[in-house]
Amino acid sequence: MDLIVREVSHRYGELRALEAVSLAVRAGETLALIGPSGCGKSTLLGIMGGLLQPSEGEVLTSGPLPEGCLNPFTYIFQDFALLPWRTVEGNVSLALEHHGLGAGERAERVASALALCGLAEFAHAFPKQLSGGMRQRVGIARAIVVRPALLFLDEPLSALDAQTRELLMEDLLAIWARERTTSIYVTHNLQEAVRLADRICVLSRRPGRVKEIVGVEVPREERANAEHARALAELQSRLWDLIRDEAAVADREMQNA
Amino acid sequence: MRATLTALGALLALALAGGQVQSQTKEKVSIAALPFVSSSPIFIAKELGYFDAEGLDLEIKIFNAAQPVAVATASGDTDFGITGLTGGFYNLAGKGALKIIAAQSREEPGYDFVAYVANPKAHEAGLRKPADLAGKTVGITTVGSTFHYNLGKLAEKHGFKLDSITLKPLQSIPNMSAALKGQQVDAILITANNAYQLEKEGAGKIIGWVHQETPWQLGALFTSTRMVEGRRATVEKFVRAYLKGTAAYAEAYLQKDASGKRVFGKKAEDLYPIQQKWVKPEPQPQTVLASANFIDPQGRLLVKDIYDQVAWYQAQGLVDKDVDPRKFLDLSFVQGHMQVPQN
Amino acid sequence: MPETRPVPFRGGGFNPAGWRWASWIAFAAIIAAWQLSSSSGLLPALFMPSPLAVLEALARLVETGALTRHLAASLQRIALGWAVGTLGGLAIGTAMGIFAVARSIGLPVTSALFPIPKIALLPLLILWFGIGEPSKVATIALGVLFPTIISTYTAIDGVPRNLIRMGQSFGLPAAMIVWKILLPGALPGILSGFRISSSIALILVVAAEMIGAEHGIGAFILAAGNLMQTDQLVAGVVLLSLLGLAVSFGLSRLERWLLRWR
Known part of the structure; x- marks a missing residue:
């Protein structure tokens, strides 16, 4: 099932969290959402899955539900819940x-x-x-x-240590290979994004806007191979260049300022 | 400066000497009492100077329940106590700390004090006299109270079992009145002025008086064993003053005319300010008269009745078996006690 | 080789581990000291009965069969009163944990009514419920109600919000979220509330049995007090505290079973 985000903005009181975000997730793909901390990644994920009401804009779906689907919009939480x-x-x-x-x-x-x-x-x-x-x-x-139909993963591995994270990434890849579930994967870990996503959506710092959407060319099942290591490392450093300056600014921002 | 100091010193010495003179002439004693008309021989004797005349400086400590009066006297917080005789009193006296020395209230034929009051519905249904209480529900203050004893003696007199009465311990007079008004109980036992009040409100019918059914020794003046052993002369002086109080009380409140009707004259009026000062809540003159129960003018106890009471409480399992009236009665302070058993 | 010194050990202590027999020994020592001062005359029987006298009073209660009568009467009142108060408290507390309106009304009302000594309400309770069993049960139920309300809604407040979010994300209906997430999540807090409310029920049985009770441990204690039978009075108090211990033991077992996931 496809998911279309159209001109979504969100405010918490005076604080503008998201500004006119538009993007589309295609059936069967995994889209990673990255950006500096506080850029509204989790807010956007909440809006996409219907747990948050956006201040403006709308989220639409198209295409048929998969067979036997009981809960089309399903989350995996950082703290497991x-x-x-x-x-x-x-x-x-x-x-x-x-x-x-x-x-x-x-x-x-x-x-x-x-x-x-x-x-x-x-x-x-x-x-x-x-x-x-x-x-x-x-x-x-x-x-x-x-x-x-749509799987929303909210930093699912960030509460885990590095070794466990590796193992779980492999598990996730195996499951996706089987189920072909459309997934949106929020992370602040660039390595995870590069390893797991088909496309990576980079958000700007607050209020979050879509800065760039980057495709990962290497097929997912081949990314662990040594021959692609260099291409993936380059991609990772390109992503880092995109968010680095803003991450530094975001880091110095006061909470709730 | 020095002159001032000297003057101050002289003043101080004088004050001290004065104090000494005071305490030499008057001995301090204290009594625990309830603020009821039945305690008023004490109030009268104090206000009319009978204790002063005996060289006693009496402090009256007012309590709000019979139990603490006995406890205070037993523990030595006060030298004397005056109140009703209950199962609790006998258990305390049985431990050897108390001596009964003179009479207080008595249920005496012709003097209304505690009434049997039925609720109007029960009255209509046939509860007309105390003997009808068999099988009924009756409110009392507590187990082992004087009301409990009255019902026990009533059952004995009319030959029914006390068990056949459902006793409802309700702790306080207001609770008992409420239970009667709410028809939670068929009848209660209650003192005269409350009984009249209930009848006036239409909430109850007086169906009889304890003095008509089972006259008995209801209250006593008592002191601690320590006082009798250590300050006998003081106890004697105290009893003398108390008996003047009971005599004055009798003259004011216990007079009857030729037809046997109670009459209250000027003497009762004269004593009203004393009652007003000591009795709580502050009574109307009418209330004083309604509450003035019989107190033996010479302080004589109905001794056999006290033996009977102890035996009854013991039979009910309410007083310990080893309590012996002989040990807590000291009949030497008052002459002419009545019905003294000869063993 | 330079001189070596051991690193001084500075940890340890501040770690009170239970010593199994300590409580029993302390208990026995206190009772022994009490008996000794009684039999030596240091503690006159007028002021405090000796442990032996208390034991005799207890034995008499058993012999005469009065014990079962008193226990049965009191336990019935406690159980019924506690159950009514607890059910009411759970219902109101849950509503206050979920609905803003219920909380805005319930919080001030609870705060206002909780501190009222239930004994002060006895005359009213008599008027409403009479002097039979209902007023006794109501006294205990009222005493249990308010602490249960408070422990229930604070326990519900303490359930992590992310679990509720999770329930919503899986499309659980609201009733299911309450039944499967809020209430089990609040259970630890509710159970520790039970400890308090069961103690209150035991305390209030004495007050409840002030009014028109022929049997019951509270009535027995009151009568013993009125009769100055201090040995029986203390025996009754011992019965109450034994009852308290039994209830606490039972609750511990219940907690261990219900909260075995912790």
Whole structure:
């Protein structure tokens, strides 16, 4: 399913967070949103998925829902947002419980999502028993169990250490390769963006505007290969050039100023 | 400068000497009492100077419940106490700290004090006299109170079981009035002036008086065992002054005419300011007269009745078995106690 | 080789770990000292009964069967009053945790009514509910209601907002968000509120049984007080604190089971 953002602006009181943002996400692609901190990346993601009402502008979709889709706009959260009193299985099943599926079908769907994320043997564990990486895998399993049309990832790996991040990136790539879910991926980590995205949308500092949209030419499945390392590094440094000055200014800005 | 100092010193010496003279002539004593008309022999004796005449400087400490009066006397906070005799009193006295030395209130035929008051509905349904209380619900203050005892004696007299009455302990007189008005109970026991008030409001019917059913020794003057043993002369002086108070009280409030009707004359009027000063809440003259119950003019106790009371409370399991009236009665301060058991 | 010195150790301490027997030993020591001062006459029976006398009073209660009668009467009142107050408190507290209107009304009303001693309301409660069981249950229920309201809505406030956002992002209906996210998330706070409210229920049983109660631990304590039977009075108080210990133990077990995910 395509997602079209048209002239979206957003204000928090006097503070202008987004200014006339327009962009389109094509079915099946992964779009990374990067920009200096406080540029409104997360705000834009909230608006795109219908969790925030934009002050101006509109967000539209086009194209058919994927088969068996229960929750078209689905999020994966930075802090995982797991219910600590539910087991892994229970957390994943939460997303299905209000859809009137039979118990059998629900269990089947949960089991296959858990298997896909390598969580099968942790089904009855509580979140506190899991590492950060495993917890985020639960968040991913919960998202894919509803077969989303659009997947919104809000800095999903930034609460994790570097090694875990590597492992999860591989998992995400494997899942996307299978499910072909349209995804919008907010990150402040350029390496993640270059590794995972088909296109990278660079936002300016506050109020956030689309500064440039950069395509990544190297096919995703080949990006880990050594031969592409140089091209990807160059892309990463080009992105850094785009946001560096503004990042420095943003860094010196007072909170809520 | 020096002259001033000398003068000051002289003044100080004089003041000290004066104080000495005062305390030499008057001995300080204290009594714990409730601010009721039934305590008024004490108030009268103080205000008319009977204690002064005995060389006693009396301080009256006012309490708002019978229990603390006994506790204060037992613990030595006050030298004397005067109040009603309850199960709690006997348990405390049984521990050896108290001595009963003279009488206070008594339920005496012809003198209204505690009434049986029925709620009008129950009255209509046939609750006409105290004997009808069998099987009814009756409000009292607390378990082991004088009201509880009255009902026990009533049951004995009319040959029904006290168990057949459902007792509702309601802690306070206002609660009891409220329960009667709300028809939560069939009847309550309550003092005369409250009973008249309830009848006037149409909230209750007086169906009888305790003095008609079971006359008994309701209250007493008591002191601590320490006082009797250590300051016997003081106790004697105190009782003498108290008895002048009871005599004055009797002359004012306990007179009857030839037909047996109670009459109150000028003497009652004369004593009104004293009642006004001490009785709380401040009473109307009418209230004083309605509340003036019988107090033996010579302070004589109905001794056998006290034995009976203890035995009754013990039978109910409300007073410890080892409490012995002989040990807390000291009959040597008042002459002519009545119905003294001969063992 | 230059001279070496060990690095001085400066950590340690400030880490009170429970010592299992300490509380029992302290308890036994206090009772022993109490008995000793009683039997030596240092503590006159007039002012404080000896532990043995209290034990005898308790034994008498068991022998006569009065204990079961008093316990049954009080437990019934406590259980019913606590249940009514808790259900009401949960409902009102949850509403205050969710709806702005409920909070704006509930907060000042709760603040105004919470500090009123329920004993002061007894005459009113008698007028409304009579002197039978309803007024006793109402006294306890009222005492339990307000702390439950407060602990419930603060517990709901404490549920991380991102969990609610998560629920919305998966399209959970509002009722499901309350039932599956807010209430379980608030459960730890609600359960610790139960500790307070159950203690209050025990405290109030004495007040509740001031009015027209023939049986019950509170009525027993009051009667013992009026009769100056200090051994029975202390025996009744011991019963109440044993009851408190039992309730606290039960709540701990309940907490451990319900909050095993923590």
